[in-house]
Amino acid sequence: xxxxxxxxxxxxxxxxxxxxxxxxxxxxxxxxxxxxxxxxxxxxxxxxxxxxxxxxxxxxxxxxxxxxxxxxxxxxxxxxxxxxxxxxxxxxxxxxxxxxxxxxxxxxxxxxxxxxxxxxxxxxxxxxxxxxxxxxxxxxxxxxxxxxxxxxxxxxxxxxxxxxxxxxxxxxxxxxxxxxxxxxxxxxxxxxxxxxxxxxxxxxxxxxxxxxxxxxxxxxxxxxxxxxxxxx
Amino acid sequence: xxxxxxxxxxxxxxxxxxxxxxxxxxxxxxxxxxxxxxxxxxxxxxxxxxxxxxxxxxxxxxxxxxxxxxxxxxxxxxxxxxxxxxxxxxxxxxxxxxxxxxxxxxxxxxxxxxxxxxxxxxxxxxxxxxxxxxxxxxxxxxxxxxxxxxxxxxxxxxxxxxxxxxxxxxxxxxxxxxxxxxxxxxxxxxxxxxxxxxxxxxxxxxxxxxxxxxxxxxxxxxxxxxxxxxxxxxxxxxxxxxxxxxxxxxxxxxxxxxxxxxxxxxxxxxxxxxxxxxxxxxxxxxxxxxxxxxxxxxxxxxxxxxxxxxxxxxx
Numbered sequence: 400x401x402x403x404x405x406x407x408x409x410x411x412x413x414x415x416x417x418x419x420x421x422x423x424x425x426x427x428x429x430x431x432x433x434x435x436x437x438x439x440x441x442x443x444x445x446x447x448x449x450x451x452x453x454x455x456x457x458x459x460x461x462x463x464x465x466x467x468x469x470x471x472x473x474x475x476x477x478x479x480x481x482x483x484x485x486x487x488x489x490x491x492x493x494x495x496x497x498x499x500x501x502x503x504x505x506x507x508x509x510x511x512x513x514x515x516x517x518x519x520x521x522x523x524x525x526x527x528x529x530x531x532x533x534x535x536x537x538x539x540x541x542x543x544x545x546x547x548x549x550x551x552x553x554x555x556x557x558x559x560x561x562x563x564x565x566x567x568x569x570x571x572x573x574x575x576x577x578x579x580x581x582x583x584x585x586x587x588x589x590x591x592x593x594x595x596x597x598x599x600x601x602x603x604x605x606x607x608x609x610x611x612x613x614x615x616x617x618x619x620x621x622x623x624x625x626x627x628x629x630x631x
Numbered sequence: 632x633x634x635x636x637x638x639x640x641x642x643x644x645x646x647x648x649x650x651x652x653x654x655x656x657x658x659x660x661x662x663x664x665x666x667x668x669x670x671x672x673x674x675x676x677x678x679x680x681x682x683x684x685x686x687x688x689x690x691x692x693x694x695x696x697x698x699x700x701x702x703x704x705x706x707x708x709x710x711x712x713x714x715x716x717x718x719x720x721x722x723x724x725x726x727x728x729x730x731x732x733x734x735x736x737x738x739x740x741x742x743x744x745x746x747x748x749x750x751x752x753x754x755x756x757x758x759x760x761x762x763x764x765x766x767x768x769x770x771x772x773x774x775x776x777x778x779x780x781x782x783x784x785x786x787x788x789x790x791x792x793x794x795x796x797x798x799x800x801x802x803x804x805x806x807x808x809x810x811x812x813x814x815x816x817x818x819x820x821x822x823x824x825x826x827x828x829x830x831x832x833x834x835x836x837x838x839x840x841x842x843x844x845x846x847x848x849x850x851x852x853x854x855x856x857x858x859x860x861x862x863x864x865x866x867x868x869x870x871x872x873x874x875x876x877x878x879x880x881x882x883x884x885x886x887x888x889x890x891x892x893x894x895x896x897x898x899x900x901x902x903x904x905x906x907x908x909x910x911x912x913x914x915x916x917x918x919x920x921x922x923x924x925x926x927x928x929x930x931x932x933x934x935x936x937x938x939x940x941x942x943x944x945x946x
Contacts, residue, residue: 568728572765581739 410532417540437545445534686733718810837893845901
């Protein structure tokens with residue numbers, strides 16, 4: 400498979416940041432009260448991710464290893480600020496709905512994780528595609544959680560009333576915090592069922608190969624990881 | 632084979648109590664409350680009870696079919712969960728919301744965590760709190776027939792303790808959920824359970840005592856007998872103390888732990904009722920304390936027979 404296409408597939412399906420890597424949980428749980436918020440959050444993160452992957456990959460040979468984290472943060476924070484200004488100018492309602500979570504993209508684990516584990520070690524073009532794949536994977540995750548929560552919690556889809564309030568009583572818990580945890584849990588469980596089925600068919604989706612830290616003991620994926628080094 | 636001369640590893644003497652027998656006792660103990668609920672709120676209460684019990688049984692059966700587990704319908708615990716859930720709902724609740732409650736209680740609170748004995752909080756109360764947040768308007772709609780709609784606790788909070796009639800609260804002729812109104816009916820069931828040895832007074836006793844102490848200290852009413860009795864008889868405190876806080880799975884097994892758990896319940900209930908946004912707080916107090924149970928058990932492990940305190944060595 401073409402390396403770039405493989406990066407896209409990897410980000411959206413195999414290592415989906417929301418359902419497989421479990422990264423960026425804070426915005427995932429907080430902003431997905433409606434599908435449009437999930438989509439907006441996902442796309443703005445995607446833009447930042449693509450640009451940050453591109454820049455970090457381009458500068459990977461000049462950034463000294465000892466100060467790479469501060470350097471990444473400076474790059475990411477500048478990009479986030481630009482995106483935030485654009486959103487405030489052109490989509491003010493979305494910007495106010497997402498609130499503090501737009502500036503918080505700076506500390507989103509996905510962005511630093513991809514910078515550290517991929518962009519800092521690979522050439523520019525695959526890094527861009529990695530950013531697109533991961534960003535779209537995040538968008539898919541957030542939007543699907545948002546869709547489920549919006550339908551159950553308000554009977555709406557992207558702001559349109561699809562379940563008539565004449566007979567449907569909105570289950571308001573789904574637009575509140577507990578609903579986010581419930582929906583995420585069920586979607587991850589569904590993803591794991593698919594993963595298991597594929598394994599049984601002999602076409603494994605493969606466990607996440609992008610080791611983020613190299614430290615298996617503190618890795619959230621260690622229970623599923625097949626390439627794990629046994630702890631001494 | 633003789634029971635006495637059986638060669639095996641311990642335990643050698645087993646109690647005749649089985650899960651299903653204990654659950655049957657609980658159902659019997661809940662009968663007075665249920666019957667009074669039906670008498671007080673009419674056929675709607677009966678319909679809700681049947682609906683929640685059926686939805687609990689069906690969801691347990693379906694879940695066990697899907698995951699290929701042996702059916703545990705025989706242990707009757709789903710019936711108890713369904714009945715307790717119905718007793719915690721207002722009679723006006725639409726039936727399909729009650730169905731969602733039953734499904735949530737069994738599948739999410741109980742079966743997802745491994746079935747009876749593994750659930751970390753009382754399934755019926757977990758479902759009640761879920762419904763309370765999910766359908767806040769329907770779950771607090773107590774207006775039925777002759778009742779004005781406000782529960783005694785809400786009346787006490789808004790109009791003072793003189794606006795409620797304690798005699799009515801004892802008998803149960805007030806607004807509220809199906810099973811919480813009649814203190815007398817609940818106490819009849821509780822005495823039956825205590826006589827049969829199913830529950831003891833440790834948890835409900837410390838619960839009620841610590842709640843009363845909390846009220847005297849912090850409610851701002853001081854030692855006002857009328858107020859204290861009204862708070863005790865109002866809302867779900869009695870039902871919760873005797874039937875839900877004592878749930879074997881979600882309460883501590885050590886005697887000291889049970890007292891600590893009771894105190895926890897009393898303080899939390901007092902806190903929620905006195906300073907919280909709602910007049911009622913029993914169900915939240917119980918599920919919050921349920922979460923503390925593993926920690927309570929950890930710090931109250933009793934001393935083994937013959938164990939002595941570790942003596943500090945002098946160098």
